[in-house]
Amino acid sequence: MKYKVKRKQQVSKGCFICGTENHESLKTKFYELENNELMSISTPTPTHQSYPDRMHGGIISAILDEVIGRSIMILEPGAWGVTVELNIKYKKPVPLSKQVKATARITRNTRLIFEGTGEILLEDGTVAATAYAKYVKMPIEKLIQDTGGDMSLMIDDETPSPEEVEY
Numbered sequence: 001m002k003y004k005v006k007r008k009q010q011v012s013k014g015c016f017i018c019g020t021e022n023h024e025s026l027k028t029k030f031y032e033l034e035n036n037e038l039m040s041i042s043t044p045t046p047t048h049q050s051y052p053d054r055m056h057g058g059i060i061s062a063i064l065d066e067v068i069g070r071s072i073m074i075l076e077p078g079a080w081g082v083t084v085e086l087n088i089k090y091k092k093p094v095p096l097s098k099q100v101k102a103t104a105r106i107t108r109n110t111r112l113i114f115e116g117t118g119e120i121l122l123e124d125g126t127v128a129a130t131a132y133a134k135y136v137k138m139p140i141e142k143l144i145q146d147t148g149g150d151m152s153l154m155i156d157d158e159t160p161s162p163e164e165v166e167y
């Protein structure tokens with residue numbers, strides 16, 4: 001099905017997944033969709049390899065962690081959390097030579113925690129990995145207190161976004 005992109009999420013400067021100023025980052029972009037799911041698009045490089053032309057399982061897990069963790073912002077803008085549980089099932093190899101898409105949604109949201117599920121999708125729509133994750137909510141002020149509360153570490157994504165996505 002096709003879904004309209006409602007909003008591009010901000011990215012950060014230093015994060016391993018979305019950091020624009022982190023040379024090893026996947027430079028992942030995040031798109032909030034009309035069905036209240038989040039889609040991420042990542043651009044892997046040889047840095048992210050396990051076996052030749054196969055994305056490392058730890059990197060796959062990091063993408064899923066972030067795309068699920070960011071899905072809370074669709075339901076509750078301004079909410080943040082830290083991962084306390086993450087379960088991944090690897091079903092197909094993920095090639096390094098192509099962009100990698102992931103989708104996620106929140107399945108439970110309480111005052112203290114949230115949970116969600118996500119998938120890595122290959123170009124033909126095949127599900128290459130699935131994930132369940134749980135997060136403990138934490139105010140952003142606490143998460144960035146060691147930087148002196150520098151919110152300029154989060155920046156707008158200036159790259160063009162698709163108007164709609166299909167999966």
Ligand SMILES: CCCCCCCCCCCCCCCC(=O)SCCNC(=O)CCNC(=O)[C@H](O)C(C)(C)COP(=O)(O)OP(=O)(O)OC[C@H]1O[C@@H](n2cnc3c(N)ncnc32)[C@H](O)[C@@H]1OP(=O)(O)O
Nearest residue numbers: 012015065066069070082083084112136144150151153154
């Ligand atoms: C401005 C720049 C920003 C840039 C940003 C860019 C990136 C944007 C990313 C956004 C998306 C994020 C995606 C990746 C997010 C990570 O990768 S976070 C990194 C990995 N995770 C961590 O570092 C968490 C490490 N764990 C901890 O820090 C501590 O265990 C916690 C979670 C703070 C809990 O601390 P604690 O001392 O155990 O506290 P405790 O009092 O026992 O528990 C507090 C509450 O937490 C709950 N809790 C704790 N553990 C659990 C559990 N496993 N299950 C259920 N509830 C639990 C309990 O309900 C408890 O509540 P009460 O029972 O007291 O009512």
